[in-house]
Amino acid sequence: MHQVEIATTQETLLDSPEMVLNMGPQHPSTHGVLRVVLRLDGETVIDLDCDIGYLHRGMEKIAENRMYTQIAPYWDRLDYIAAVSNGLVWVETVEQMMGLAVPPRAHYLRTILTELNRIASHLLWLATHALDIGAVTVLLWAMREREEILKIFERQFGARLTCHAWRVGGMPNDAYDDFNKDVRQFVNNFPKRLDEYETVLSENRIWLSRTVGIGVISAEDAIAIGLSGPALRGSGVPWDVRKSRPYAAYADMDFDVPLGENGDTYDRYLVRLEEMRQSRRIIDQALEKLPDGPVNAKLPKVVKPPPGDYYHSIEGPKGEIGCYIVSDGTAQPWRVRVRPPSFINLQALRQMCVGHLVADVVAIIGTLDIVLGEIDR
Amino acid sequence: MLLLGPINVLNDLLLKTGLSAETVNYFVWPLIQIGIVVTLVALWVAYATYLERKISAFMQARLGPMRVGPWGLLQPIADGLKLLTKEDFIPENADRWIFFFAPYIAVASAFIVFSVIPFGPDWAVIADVNIGLLLVLAVSSVGVLALILAGWSSNSKYALLGGLRSSAQMVSYEVAMGLSLIGALMFARTLSLSGIVGAQGSDSIWYIVYQPAGFLLFLISGIAENNRAPFDLPEAESELVAGFHTEYSGMRWSLFFMAEYAAMVVVSAVATTVYLGGWYFPFVYRLEASGHHNLYVIVSLLVFLVKASIILYVYFWLRWTLPRFRYDQLMDIGWKWLIPSALINIVLSGVAVFVVQALNYSGKVKTIEHLDRGLNMTAAGKGIVFGIGVIGLFATAVLLARINWRSRDFNLRVQRRNIKLVNLPKGKPAVQTES
Numbered sequence: 127m128h129q130v131e132i133a134t135t136q137e138t139l140l141d142s143p144e145m146v147l148n149m150g151p152q153h154p155s156t157h158g159v160l161r162v163v164l165r166l167d168g169e170t171v172i173d174l175d176c177d178i179g180y181l182h183r184g185m186e187k188i189a190e191n192r193m194y195t196q197i198a199p200y201w202d203r204l205d206y207i208a209a210v211s212n213g214l215v216w217v218e219t220v221e222q223m224m225g226l227a228v229p230p231r232a233h234y235l236r237t238i239l240t241e242l243n244r245i246a247s248h249l250l251w252l253a254t255h256a257l258d259i260g261a262v263t264v265l266l267w268a269m270r271e272r273e274e275i276l277k278i279f280e281r282q283f284g285a286r287l288t289c290h291a292w293r294v295g296g297m298p299n300d301a302y303d304d305f306n307k308d309v310r311q312f313v314n315n316f317p318k319r320l321d322e323y324e325t326v327l328s329e330n331r332i333w334l335s336r337t338v339g340i341g342v343i344s345a346e347d348a349i350a351i352g353l354s355g356p357a358l359r360g361s362g363v364p365w366d367v368r369k370s371r372p373y374a375a376y377a378d379m380d381f382d383v384p385l386g387e388n389g390d391t392y393d394r395y396l397v398r399l400e401e402m403r404q405s406r407r408i409i410d411q412a413l414e415k416l417p418d419g420p421v422n423a424k425l426p427k428v429v430k431p432p433p434g435d436y437y438h439s440i441e442g443p444k445g446e447i448g449c450y451i452v453s454d455g456t457a458q459p460w461r462v463r464v465r466p467p468s469f470i471n472l473q474a475l476r477q478m479c480v481g482h483l484v485a486d487v488v489a490i491i492g493t494l495d496i497v498l499g500e501i502d503r
Numbered sequence: 504m505l506l507l508g509p510i511n512v513l514n515d516l517l518l519k520t521g522l523s524a525e526t527v528n529y530f531v532w533p534l535i536q537i538g539i540v541v542t543l544v545a546l547w548v549a550y551a552t553y554l555e556r557k558i559s560a561f562m563q564a565r566l567g568p569m570r571v572g573p574w575g576l577l578q579p580i581a582d583g584l585k586l587l588t589k590e591d592f593i594p595e596n597a598d599r600w601i602f603f604f605a606p607y608i609a610v611a612s613a614f615i616v617f618s619v620i621p622f623g624p625d626w627a628v629i630a631d632v633n634i635g636l637l638l639v640l641a642v643s644s645v646g647v648l649a650l651i652l653a654g655w656s657s658n659s660k661y662a663l664l665g666g667l668r669s670s671a672q673m674v675s676y677e678v679a680m681g682l683s684l685i686g687a688l689m690f691a692r693t694l695s696l697s698g699i700v701g702a703q704g705s706d707s708i709w710y711i712v713y714q715p716a717g718f719l720l721f722l723i724s725g726i727a728e729n730n731r732a733p734f735d736l737p738e739a740e741s742e743l744v745a746g747f748h749t750e751y752s753g754m755r756w757s758l759f760f761m762a763e764y765a766a767m768v769v770v771s772a773v774a775t776t777v778y779l780g781g782w783y784f785p786f787v788y789r790l791e792a793s794g795h796h797n798l799y800v801i802v803s804l805l806v807f808l809v810k811a812s813i814i815l816y817v818y819f820w821l822r823w824t825l826p827r828f829r830y831d832q833l834m835d836i837g838w839k840w841l842i843p844s845a846l847i848n849i850v851l852s853g854v855a856v857f858v859v860q861a862l863n864y865s866g867k868v869k870t871i872e873h874l875d876r877g878l879n880m881t882a883a884g885k886g887i888v889f890g891i892g893v894i895g896l897f898a899t900a901v902l903l904a905r906i907n908w909r910s911r912d913f914n915l916r917v918q919r920r921n922i923k924l925v926n927l928p929k930g931k932p933a934v935q936t937e938s
Contacts, residue, residue: 147660154744169664169830218934227935260732260827266563332733332826369927377932382924396922423937438933484664484743485736485829 143167147484151180155258155488158498162475162487169483174476178469181502189462194220194429195294197462202288204447204464205500207250210243210279210291211442212500217292218373219438219449221423223431224294232296232421233375237412238309239282239291240374240440241405245316246275247443248402252323255395255492259336264326271319278308294429296422306413313410320402328396337392341478341490344389351477352470355445356397357494361389367441374440378415379408391493398495428457444468444495464503468496536629540617548764549579551815558816559823582757589753594658597750601656606755609649609762615642616769621697623782623804625796628697635696636688639773640681643728646766647673650730653759654747665746668736668830675837676727676734682845683720686852687713687777690888691877696773700781702877704788706885709780713855713888716848716896718778722817724841725770727833729763732822736830771814775807779814782807839907844899851895855888862887 147164150156159180165173185204189197201216202209214236221228249268256264276286281302283289291297327333343353348361358365366383368376384400386393433455439448445467452461471494478490517527553568553575560567568575593602619635621628632638647670654666687710688694691702703710711718727734736746743749748759775781782803790799828836859880863870870884880888 145660147664222934225935227937229937233934233936256826260735261825262559263563263823266565270564326824327826330826332828335832336826336829364925364927366927370930371933372929373932373934375936377929380926382926384922385925386922393922400922400924483829483831485827 144172149487151177155254156491157254157496160472160491160496160498160501162491164484164487166484169485171479171482171484171487174479174487176472176475178472178498178501181498183503185503186462186464189459191458193457194431194459197459198292198294199288199290202290203499204466204503205247205442205444205468205497206288207497208243208247208443209288211240211247211440212447213289213291214240214374215438215440215442215447215449217294218440219436219451220294220429220431222438223434223436223451223453224429226295226423226425228296228423229420230375230417231300231419232423234412234416235297235301235421236292237375237379238409238416239279241409241412242275242278242309242312244405244443245402246272248398248405249275251398251443251492251495255489255495256327258488258492259333261327261330261333264323267319267323267326271316274312274315278305278312281305281308293422295425296420300421306416309409309413313406313413316406317403320399324399328399334392336485336489337395337493338390339388340391340482340486341493342388342390343474343478347477348389348474351474353445353474354467354470355442355495356394356401357445357471357474359384360386360394360397362387367439367446371439373438375412376408379411381408381411391489394493430455430457439465442467444497444500445471447500464500466500466503468494468498469501472496472501532626533629536626537618540622540629541614544614544617544765544768545761547768548761549583551764551768552582552760553579554815555819555822558819562823586757587754591753591755592750594750596658598656598658601652602750603755605649605653605656606751606758606762607649608652609646610758610765612642612645612649613762613765613769617765617772619696620769620772621700621776621781622772622807623800624697625800627782627800627804631695631697633693633695633698636684636694636699636773636777639696639769640677640684643766643769644673644677646762647677649759649762650747653751657747657750659750661743661745662747662749665743665749668743669730669747672730672734672736672833672837673728675834676724676841679720679837679841679845680724680728682842682849683717683724684777685845686717686848689852689856689878690714691777692874693877696776696781698876699777700783702879703780704783705876706879707785708885709778709783711778712885713892714778714848714852715892716844716899717852718774719896720841720845720848721774721778722770722814724837725774726818726821727837729766729770729818731763731767731818733825733828734833735822735827736833767815767818768811771811771818772807774814775810779810781810840903843906844903847899847902848895851891851898855891855895858891859884859887 145166147166148161149164150161151159156162161177161180163175163177164171183203185200188200192200198213198216201212204212249272253265253268279289280286282305283291343361345361345363348358348363353361354365362385364383364385367373369383381404384397384404386397431453433453435450435452437448437450439446446465447467448465450463450465451459454460475490475494479487482490514527517531518524522531556578557567568578571577571581593599616639618629619632619638621631650669650673651666654662654669657663687699690710690713691699693699693702730736748756751759784803784806787799787802787806790802856878859870859878862868863884868883869881870887872879872881
């Protein structure tokens, strides 16, 4: 960032064709408090750098001073759009360290609820991405569907956004009485609504011209940077943690992984839309097969994992979210490290943006689907 | 007859005060008209914002303003009051005077145009200038100056980029806008806006029938000229925060807002006048024939308002449906599509007029009735011109598609792909399940 600034502030604005533009931290479409320093020639981006840390709360350090069971609510605040997925990675990692086996019903409920959360997160992505490109109506349509999911969350967890959804060893309580009915209703209505969004955007000339060929990243580069989630699959790399190392009840589910070809914004858009359809399919199956039984495993009074380190990751809506925990055998972790998908996906921004126009930077930030809460932690 | 009363009474009263008939006719009445038009247009503009909010709300499955008054009908007034009482903030390093006056230029240029718009026959037009259309184009292009000045004087990079964008955009779309009107002028044979309406009235046809391509071109370039979505780049919220008016607040900001809506109303009014027959509507003239002159004027006025509102609705409709163009794509559309098609439209209109005249004067078919008020044609002539207009619309599209075939933004359908669905092999589960 400083290189970008120093290179141009030496000369006055009129002497040089270049201009440094500070996008953020207060800007309508940097999705939070991201600061992007752009070096522009006219409106073409020559260089850019990201400045992050405005939302740093020291989550990993806080975790060193909390009990294992106390940390889970903090994890909801990482990626607050997908609190359910984040919570899952923490409890599952601790369960693996403890060697705990979770009852199948808990696994199934986890699958249903994280997939609902994936849909909610993708809907918010669609809403903001479309808004960034100027299609305002899609924003409110997507919010309408997201509201249905949040209502289910509210009834199940008692909170809409940062729902402390899981406990180590299972769930705090069983599904509420009308859970099946509510989810079934959502599953039945959703495809129709998704088709509506597609009619507004997928074939729209302006949408195509704004997204096709914008922010291209090749499969090799995507792997080299370490992209994950839809950003990686948009480039055509077949990698999905739900398939390669199934967690929760994904081993029993039958679903496909959508893959793009060119790795541009339009491919990532299609991949995410298809992922929502596949999520719906997973929820449908899980609801069909939902077993009866307890939702909690037997747990010792104090969770004290044996000394050692463990890494476990799940496929969050933004990408592979992982958790690396080092335990020294006490009730508090010795060191915790999160593998944050948004943080790593953001590293591709410079490569994707250089040579494009300012308007494309906004579209590319949207297509990366970043959440600053998780980048800054 | 009832409606005739007050106006005549007022006229008599004015004459009794000792003013000469000329003063009353050329000074007092225009002032009254200006007062009425400015008030009503301001009201129209205010309620256009209300309508836009309501229409967008219905498109987006919500209610829109509902709290102030019944169905939120007093919302524009509440908004106006709020903006009046807000702080008028001027950034420290801004060019104070230019920053101060730019909004006034914007509003003035938008409102002056209403002086020549024929809202209806007789007293419903302030000034029937014989170069009315030229005046509309000239004055509305002053509006761009306000945006450049606002963008430049704010001393903000976002405002500067917005100002630059708007200047480039408005200058290039003005060309297409002016060119697209020429076709209609060939049939009207006058630049006076009342004359254009009269020509359509005496020919009992709307020029949209003769000039479908011209109407579309005018509407598109008008939307671009007004900086409205999908061409709202100068104020593209997601990129430039608010574009040229980023640093404005309070009343000065709302003046820009008013100017934008007034300019929309202007374009709708001009499109109505030139292409949709203005206040002319079939059978309304019977009121005049039966002696209800003022009723005739008022009904014509309503006809005009309804037509203009329909075009205004198209504005709202497009804004809440379409995504935004990118800057270079916008320029592409202006220079590679709109201007060439406007030129082709001129040629085709010329051909149509020539064919009609040639047929008429060769004596084979009677196509022209008379030339007193514009080009008035018989049914045969109308058919020929309509045919050439429709064929021209498709011919233009095909020709331009041919020319632009290689451009990246044209072949989008070819570039459109489907993603492939892969059923990846499942790995070993990472979690344990209680049996």
